[in-house]
Amino acid sequence: MKVTVGKGSCGIAAGAGEVYSMLSGAVAEAGLNCPVTVTGCIGACYLEPIVNVEYDDGQKRIYVKVDADGAAAILAALKGDASRENGYLIPNEDLSNINFQTRIALKNCGLIDPENIDEYIGAGGYKASEKCVKEMLPEQVIEEIKISGLCGRGGAGFPAWFKWNAARTSPGGIKYIICNADEGDPGAFMDRAVIEGDPHALIEGMIIAAYAIGYTGGAENSGVSSKTEGIVYVRAEYPLAIVRLENALKQARDKGMLGENIFGTDFSFDIRIKAGAGAFVCGEETALIASLEGERGMPRLKPPFPAQRGYWQKPSNINNVETYANVPWIIRNGGMAFAAIGTENAKGTKVFALTGKIAKGGLVEVPMGRTIREVVYGVGGGIKQPPVKANAQGGEVRKLKAVQMGGPSGGCIPAELLDTKIEYKTLMATGAIMGSGGMVVMDDTTCMVDMARYFLDFTCKESCGKCTHCRIGNRRMLEILDRICDGKGRDGDIELLTELAQEIKDGSLCALGQSAPNPVLTTIRYFRNEYEDHIINKKCTAHSCKPLIKYVISTEKCTGCTLCAKKCPVNTIEGELKSPHKIIQQNCIKCGKCKDVCRFNAVMAD
């Protein structure tokens, strides 16, 4: 028997730590011969904490939403009494959601113990890097990646082999292999999940890249050891990821997979971790390099590209976590096998962080070319519905309004375009981008003007300040959006926003500035009516912009229970017991408390 508890950041937040100590304590106390181990996030975050049990008869069972009582039920099942486990077994529907996916980057996440290198090796790990270093020429490795069609998964979607080849052919005594784990896109967490759940996949991917880019020894130059150094630039906000990666690096070193003469060859490579200090712009490769050098993370003009002159002016290759995590699989199964997945224009799979107003949020890895609808409804279970109030009639049903992809650089894709295929080009045509894979689902309570304002507020704070257009232009756009949300929008504001957006796109050096207006442009393109409602009719149909909401009590539905009047913080609700109440509008602070507490859905936002 073997018990595995999912202990990623999200699992721990859901209480996996307590479940783990309960189970391991109880198992030891009962004297059961059953190791209790940890694993990373399997991606079904809405089911956390998750416990896997492998019984002696080969049966595997997955328990979900495990609490103290659930832990007791599992313990009973381990002892042979499975009577109480039913309430905690994973529903078939959820199981098929996991099976619907094609997992390459997340292959081991949630299945192996990330703190134990032997489990990774047991799952076929480090075979690919050993094969590369021992049997393949660096050029062959690059050729295999070229055949696979792997593109950078961090956002830009640039072919990985091209960067590798450029870095390989650039002269330089030492070459740097950098991993961008500065996952700054709000709403994306796949890189965290990979590092927390399968850190060795990243390490192995980097070893292969280092060999392909930097190895200059071999038969002709025997004895010439190449110089390559790896750096993982990881966000300081991911403490668990840093701990697990440090541990994994140490284990890999102990086994001879990192350090001098790895796998007993003349190839040497080691990796160190650099903790970022919190700046979204450092996701841009030249800014990341500046940050690694201890400077303010400000981008510079390209060319020269990092592959020519990067970290300390040496050839450097930067890929993101997910990109590297795909590499071992490609080498093991061949570039052709990877290229067979996906579509003509986009190969392989992509991991998405499905969040927002979604019933079953989490990480999803699907082949390229699936539609957004398949992901949102097929895996995500559609829109999360509000809890139904017991006495209320005509409860509200939420509808999907838009899906935001690509974070602050992306855009909002409206419901009518849900059948768009997930590919770099088709997404670009909608005005959004693939980005790093954030997929935030929004329902009809989300105001699209407020959403645009939210992203612009983010880019304003994160702009490094180098380019005038980005630094000042975005600020002006934010001011306009602020006033629209405040009910002070003016005629011509939409045109002004569009004009400014174009100027900012043209006048900014890096992708942050060039793409900062995208959330505004896509919301204007698909939800222009909402902007007009705000500006002309002074209405927010999503009832999200406070200055534009008016709360009213329905005289038909109100039973006169007085609850709202009692809870109103400014005592502005009048009415006799058992007769309909009324809100005195001029004093109302629009806190929405009356709507929250009403048991009869009598308070409505207008």
Next chain:
Amino acid sequence: MEKCNCTKRQTEKLKELNIDVGLLRPCLEKYTGVSGSLITVLQTAQDLYGYLPADLLLYISAMTGIPPAKVYGVVTFYTQFRTEPVGKHHILLCQGTACHVNGAAGIEETLREYLGVNEGEITADGMFTYSNVACLGCCSLSPVMMIGDKTYGTLTKESTVAILKQLAAKEV
């Protein structure tokens, strides 16, 4: 050339702030002459003292030879660094997209009302400070906040207050 007295003066000033620079010395020695290590030194210093007062920055500048303007420039560029002290429990409230859509603004309002401070300020008893931060990467549990190393998810106004009360009660 006469030796400048700056470092000594800084050390004395820092003593008044209860900052023992001796703790930072091993880190400074380790990174002496290692270019590109300023951020790492600053991170270590903030871990030790909780924040980076101006005098400490001048001290680091004097010890590393990096101009004060550059040290200050780096400190103000990155959101992780702060030049003001924070409460014993530093609450990081996630402002990622998923949290925003699921009501992080309401949680911030609750924090502000319950603690009686604005973002970045310390409560009168020195217990709490809250800061808005970019995505913490626990989007499926949104809205989320992090206190110390612990992440709290699916927050409501009620659960947020309960968590704060629990933390405060532990101190008594």
